[in-house]
Amino acid sequence: MKIEHFAIVVSDLQRAKDFFCTYFGGVVPATDYHNPHTGLHSCFVSFDSEARLELMQWENIPFSSPHLQEKSYFHLSMSVGNKEQVDALTARLQTDGYLVKSAPRTTGDGYYESVIVPFDGIEVEITI
Known part of the structure; x- marks a missing residue:
């Protein structure tokens, strides 16, 4: 599957x-x-x-309709391959004006990731 x-x-x-x-x-x-x-x-x-x-x-x-807003989406995680790529892409996105909600770090459950909010409140995790 x-x-x-x-x-x-x-x-x-x-x-x-x-x-x-x-x-x-x-x-x-x-x-x-x-x-x-x-x-x-x-x-x-x-x-x-x-x-x-x-x-x-x-x-x-x-877009602000309750019909669309009631969906239960929280984030999308995109794998970029390695720690250096996470750091580089996060820096590029920040330079390009995107909101970095969480800088690159190792989370409590062991993931190395950052979190970007590019538009519409959607959170995109960038991970290894």
Whole structure:
């Protein structure tokens, strides 16, 4: 069994695509999916692993809608390979103006990670 994809709702699809492609090497198809009946715009971001990330934005449901906000997502963890890469990417993101919620450190359960909040309150852990 494996995770095929994980979906998150974002307020700005292009901004989210740019973030995951620029900083994590994600690749997206040339065109996004759009369902005119539901107002859904989405795309899949592919990474070196087999798991994909689906980014979803509705044109007719405000991002602040309780329908979207009641979801129980807490964070997404992205593995970059080693401690030096965690440090370097965290520094780059901070330089580029992203909020570093937690600087690189070893957690109580033994993970080496940092936590970035790039947009919409979404937390992205950067780990080995």
